[in-house]
Amino acid sequence: MTPTKKQPNRHTRVRSDHARELAEDYVEAIADQIAAAGACRAVDLAALFSVSHVTVNRTMGRLQRDGFVTTEPYGPIELTPAGRRLAKTSRRRHEIVHQFLIALGVSEAVADVDSEGIEHHVSPETLAAMKAFVAAQ
Amino acid sequence: MTPTKKQPNRHTRVRSDHARELAEDYVEAIADQIAAAGACRAVDLAALFSVSHVTVNRTMGRLQRDGFVTTEPYGPIELTPAGRRLAKTSRRRHEIVHQFLIALGVSEAVADVDSEGIEHHVSPETLAAMKAFVAAQ
DNA sequence: GACGAAATGTAGCACAGGCTACACTTGCAC
DNA sequence: GTGCAAGTGTAGCCTGTGCTACATTTCGTC
Numbered sequence: 001m002t003p004t005k006k007q008p009n010r011h012t013r014v015r016s017d018h019a020r021e022l023a024e025d026y027v028e029a030i031a032d033q034i035a036a037a038g039a040c041r042a043v044d045l046a047a048l049f050s051v052s053h054v055t056v057n058r059t060m061g062r063l064q065r066d067g068f069v070t071t072e073p074y075g076p077i078e079l080t081p082a083g084r085r086l087a088k089t090s091r092r093r094h095e096i097v098h099q100f101l102i103a104l105g106v107s108e109a110v111a112d113v114d115s116e117g118i119e120h121h122v123s124p125e126t127l128a129a130m131k132a133f134v135a136a137q
Numbered sequence: 138m139t140p141t142k143k144q145p146n147r148h149t150r151v152r153s154d155h156a157r158e159l160a161e162d163y164v165e166a167i168a169d170q171i172a173a174a175g176a177c178r179a180v181d182l183a184a185l186f187s188v189s190h191v192t193v194n195r196t197m198g199r200l201q202r203d204g205f206v207t208t209e210p211y212g213p214i215e216l217t218p219a220g221r222r223l224a225k226t227s228r229r230r231h232e233i234v235h236q237f238l239i240a241l242g243v244s245e246a247v248a249d250v251d252s253e254g255i256e257h258h259v260s261p262e263t264l265a266a267m268k269a270f271v272a273a274q
Numbered sequence: 275g276a277c278g279a280a281a282t283g284t285a286g287c288a289c290a291g292g293c294t295a296c297a298c299t300t301g302c303a304c
Numbered sequence: 305g306t307g308c309a310a311g312t313g314t315a316g317c318c319t320g321t322g323c324t325a326c327a328t329t330t331c332g333t334c
Contacts, residue, residue, distance in 0.1 A: 020154060055292055074299055103321055110262045121254025125247045126238060192322055211282055211329055
């Protein structure tokens, strides 16, 4: 079986990028936490995402490996410049999607939930269209 | 998370449901394939999703366990009534999201890709708003 | 009806992302 | 400066989703 001969497979992009989504959610949360409390600890993320601190710990290992965060044993979680960049663009996209859903007429509560899921799948072109729609309100 | 309040765990929903997304993608593809070719074989799905036939095979095992498909060794893949229902609602949602993106002014190519990712995160309320927007065009 | 190609199945590996249970550090109260 | 609670780290387990390599079955062709 040769699975990858097929070229412009749109499914290929849809699949696979769960790791990126997770990274985006985490760096966004880390940036928030640092902004709100001055520092981000693993417990904060564990509480926010409703996962165990062990899961957070290992996720931090991957994010560190991928160059988004830095940590030292028993120390707080910091963002690298790349992490800050990712947090910023992710956050901005998130906000636009959220505003867009509100502008569409969706309730605040639903917009909160849906924007979380949708933001990771919005291409620059779609984001621009959403932004234009919000601006035209 | 600027656009939101700290509800206990909107993240919980966002997370975790990758299995459901995969199931939706698969049953949709299976329904398509059956409609197009009269039957769906594992190779068809492997080619479509650009994965190996082994991955398809095991995914079918899970979908069978979860009651969405039936298969017999070396036989074609069939949908259960639950699988057909899921395929139908998934397909419908997918189409609405796609039409909506087009109506928003997004190009066909980008709408194809983005609707694939977005469809799984659209709640009924948001879907209704999208549908209304398309209808109001 | 035998053959070979295509399809499917099986074994075994890897990694992500989830968990519990338990060990160890840190830091604050006292 | 000790002790205890909170926070982290480590060990080890599970499932899902991907793979390669190899075995087996089906099926059309002859």
